Amino acid sequence: xxxxxxxxxxxxxxxxxxxxxxxxxxxxALAEAGATVIAADRSKAGVEExxxxxxxxxxxSHAILFDAVKTRGMPQVGGRNCRALWQARHHRR
Numbered sequence: 001x002x003x004x005x006x007x008x009x010x011x012x013x014x015x016x017x018x019x020x021x022x023x024x025x026x027x028x029a030l031a032e033a034g035a036t037v038i039a040a041d042r043s044k045a046g047v048e049e050x051x052x053x054x055x056x057x058x059x060x061s062h063a064i065l066f067d068a069v070k071t072r073g074m075p076q077v078g079g080r081n082c083r084a085l086w087q088a089r090h091h092r093r
Contacts, residue, residue, distance in 0.1 A: 009034035016068045019046025024053075031059035040066035 013030040017023035019041035031037045031054040039054070039061055041047040047063040054061035 006033050011035045012038065014038040014040060016040045016066060018050045019043040020050075024050045027061075028053060028057070031057055031061060034059075036060040036062075038062050038064060040064050040068075042067045 008030060011034070013027070013035040015023055015027040015030065015037060018027045018037075018039035020043075023041075024046075027037050027039050027050055037051075037054055037059065039047050039050045040063075041050075042065065044063075044065055047065070051061040051063035
């Protein structure tokens with residue numbers, strides 16, 4: 001963990017736009033700090049790549065397709081993936 005005072009072990013982070021750029025960097029940094037990362041983006045290939053990068057670091061990550069512009073996509077983050085979020089959180093304990 002690069003910053004021991006910034007420990008997110010046991011926490012879940014949802015990062016939108018995680019397929020590339022700053023959001024990918026934030027997703028990786030949050031994983032390095034110990035968080036389970038839910039990587040969300042419109043690009044299936046990009047978000048899967050981000051999740052793979054995080055998994056190669058030894059952290060837990062789930063990739064989901066999500067378009068932040070479409071408000072009806074919001075339930076995908078919490079609704080359809082609640083089971084994955086719950087399992088990720090309880091897997092760490």
